[in-house]
Amino acid sequence: MNIIIEILAAAWQVFLESSVYMLFGFFVAGILHVFFKPEKVSRYLGKGRVRPVLLSALAGIPIPLCSCAVVPAAAGLKRQGANNGATMSFLISTPETGMDSIPITYALMDPIITVMRPVAAFITAIVAGTIENFLGESREKPKNTLHSSCSVSGNHGCNGPSLNPLNPVKISLTAKIVIGLKYAFVDLLGDIGKWFILGILLAGLISYLIPDTLFESYLTNNFIAMLVMLVAGLPMYVCATSSTPIAAALVLKGLNPGAALVFLLVGPATNIASLSMVSGLLGKRSLLIYLGSIVACSLALGIVTDMLYFGIGITAKASAGQAAEIFPHYVELTGAVILAILLAFAIWKNYKEPGACSTC
Secondary structure (H helix, E strand, O other): OHHHHHHHHHHHHHHHHHHHHHHHHHHHHHHHHHHOOHHHOHHHOOOOOOHHHHHHHHHHOOOOOOOOOHHHHHHHHHHOOOOHHHHHHHHHHHHHOOOOHHHHHHHHOOHHHHHHHHHHHHHHHHHHHHHHHHHOOOOOOOOOOOOOOOOOOOOOOOOOOOOOOOOOOOOOHHHHHHHHHHHHHHHHHHHHHHHHHHHHHHHHHHHHHOOOOHHHHHOOOHHHHHHHHHHHHOOOOOOHHHHHHHHHHHHHOOOOHHHHHHHHHHHHHOOHHHHHHHHHHHOHHHHHHHHHHHHHHHHHHHHHHHHHHHHHOOOHHHHOOHHHHHOOHHHHHHHHHHHHHHHHHHHHHHHHOOOOOOOO
């Protein structure tokens, strides 16, 4: 019983430190959902080999979708004329980061990794999309046999941005904001809430079980630590938000920041379900480009991240979680209570009215 209490106490501390940032991130995600639609840029994603890739990578970075939910959105872009490279770029940049995961990265880790995370996602997406446009399969029409029950429109099942033509009926600004907040704090939070809670619990478990000297004693080679995180992250299903407390807990135990970045990039972008859908959407050769680009870029950018920390003279373990100290305890506690209530309601609502996508 004491062990369980200590694990829950460690998990609560992580939840407490991240709550205010989580609320802010979901608020921004709701606003983006209303005012930033992928279909607005889809007309620019069909012609050219590099420009559409850049635009897709930029479009995907702020959108908070998991590796399953992004596939219907990407399929919609492809059906509207986006080429394979642009589609792959969107498939990578979107799940690896998002406006819900950036604030929590800042809260639990530090400003350097917070900046490196979207930058790394952007670079990986550009590399993969460009290689795909030059070397990948050429298809006039996308395959319709996706191994997913997610609806392409994303209206409810995966809660992705709707890719259908906009309703011509004018909606007031207040109504749009209400719609965005409902999407963020009910639909989106309901989809990733259980994974976020799992990530918080795993962070508490790691904090309790793993000795502080584990990585210093057994994984002194930073590159080997990156390979370990790569192998751990490839098959795992974690969204960008839920992977953050896990990575933060590992950094506090001595994991080098480059290896943490590898996990933050690979975990959200790859899992068995999403890989099968990528293969169905773009083809087997494209799947190899997708995986190869993520692996190569993650390792390379992990090395760059370690060099950056070493050059600046900052220890990730010492700086992790310092941003959370900005807010006084009563603000954190208020945020944690509000977030807990919203989580409970969103998960209950999602369970009571399940969407079409069971794997998101």
